[in-house]
Amino acid sequence: MTATGDTVTGDADIRDAATGVPAAIELVGVAKDYQSRGRAVPAVSRVDLEIRSGEFFSLLGPSGCGKSTTLRMIAGFEEPTRGRILLQGRDVTAVPPNRRDVNLVFQSYALFPHLDVAGNVAFGLRRRGVKGRELRERVGSMLDLVELSELADRRPRELSGGQQQRVALARALVNRPAALLLDEPLGALDLKLRQTMQIQLKAIQREVGITFVYVTHDQGEALTMSDRIAVMNGGRVEQLASPRDIYERPRTRFVAGFIGTSNLLRRTVRAVDAAGPDGRPTVVLDAGVEERLSAPLHPQTGPLRAGDQVELTVRPEKIEMSATRPDGPGCALRGRIVEVVYLGTYTTYTVATHGGNEITVFWQNSTGASNIAERGDEIWLSWLPEHSYVLPESVDLPEADDQPEAIALPAAVALPEAVALPASVDPAEAVDPAAGTSTDPVAYRVSH
């Protein structure tokens, strides 16, 4: 049921609709305003999400992006100002938290200090009227799962941070909720323990098969564990995709900058080639003599014309360095090395290009790899065009862009999206990448 790397999210949605399995959690136009000095300050503005049953879903973003508020709205601690929240198809927008079939793992763990570990874990079951042998068995097996059986009669104060974290997890999981909500649960742990817990969490999720909704500001954490990630910024979802898609094909400048290290090159479009070297639509950007900058044109990018300002991103580990210009139709830039930092498994080179950009390169220190260049050396940088990604100059995506359906639809149905283009763009001239599948070369041959 989870999306694989390249599947466009819409396909899976349609499949879900066909099998009739309702989404575990659905947010429809959810927004939350806070009142501050009589003014409404938006914390979350219009979020539409569909979280599938059984998936590990992450809400990723910097602090203040609205991810925790979104999670607290799902848990029922905040009431949305607008929009609806559905759990397994049932509208729960007005249902109090104690009558929602979800459980939250708090960032501070929020363990009951006056109860021992077993008492903490049994709390939810007792409220549901589970008692006697069933209670003991379920608490016992849950403590086994998180490897805390030995500490069942300890108070939370007597436990280490990692143990407290596992109690919090057990206390929520033992109720077998429809979805488990986790609010930065590993934030208070040190790095080593956090990495161990990431693997454990993922293993536990696979074992119990419960939908996990995980809030984090740590991109590594989200990439490690998630089936799908929603990257949030400024109260909105900037991109919703698999970890690989988020990393390899960031759709906005924010996503490119927030996830991993990205090189951003601001350039002018020289030409748009409907059938590039590999037969796919390609955009060629301004570059110096002998240099070449190109990138495949994706439907999400929106229409582009020669003369448009765009930003091109390329990941530091995708770039090759060589003393002479490499052959082939790939991207190639010349520059001078201004900084070399040795970091053990790899070395980072900072290269000043002749176009005035600074590009970071991660060079793997594998066997046989020698120190390829020194500070001050002239060098050629090259990478495959499919490893670079063009972002439109304006970061503001159209409203419909947050909805994955729009991307997956066949070209003919995508017309409404084309209508939504800015008025200044002549539809006849504009390259509509969504029409790419219709193999109409004329549409791409535009003003050079």
Add this chain to the structure above:
Amino acid sequence: MTILEATPARLDPAGDGRSRSGRRGGRLGERLLHAYTWLILLWLVLPIIVMIVFGFNDRVGKRNNTWNGFTLRWWGELFAIPDLTTALVNSLTIALLSTAVATVLGTLMGLALGRHGFRGRGGVELLMFANIAAPEVVLGASLLSLFITMGVPRGYLTILIAHIMFNISYVAVVVRARLAGFDSSVEEAARDLGAGPFTTFRLVTLPLILPGVASGALLAFAMSIDEYVITTFNAGSTLTFPLWVFGATRVGVPPQVNVMATIIFVVGVLLALGNALLLRRRRI
């Protein structure tokens, strides 16, 4: 070079000597501190010790202020003075009732002040501290004029009302202080795990603030049992223990008073010890 090498050698014995003399000075300071501490403690407990001792005094005549030999007679004749017994019963029941009512109301008030922001919170807080800070004579007199205006006959009930009034603030202040480090996410956790608002209060909030509530109740009981000034304004013809004792000073305080006071003191100390143990056990 030679100076540099010589310096540590010359400094070493000197430093050693200084540290030894320092230790000697420390011992003297320590002794002074001990003496000072014991003097302060003596100052605090001496009146109580005298009170307890004179409960065992085989007194001659009306005055009980010269030691005349050991006896357990007053412990046996504890309730031999009917008026004193009535006054003690009045004081104990008023203290228990006012503590019970003030603990409930004061805890709710402390929770409201400590947990919620609401219009007029600053005003309520000011009122609460004003109640504690105001001279008792002012409270007593103003309460008396209120009762007279409203035509309420002074007696047991008016004493009880007066004691509840000043006790609410003490309980509220203690409970509010207890809430300072309270992590309200445990209440959210309880809600999340299926507990309704009342169950959450009963199973999570109350157990966590219980030490504060107990401290507040103890304080209220202690305030009430020995209250004199406000009580004397509003007592009418009813007598409480402090009122009776004060009245008796003119003719001589009977040793039974010492015995009763000893019992109240010991019970109070035991309750405070119990509360301290409760607090310590919870902290682990």
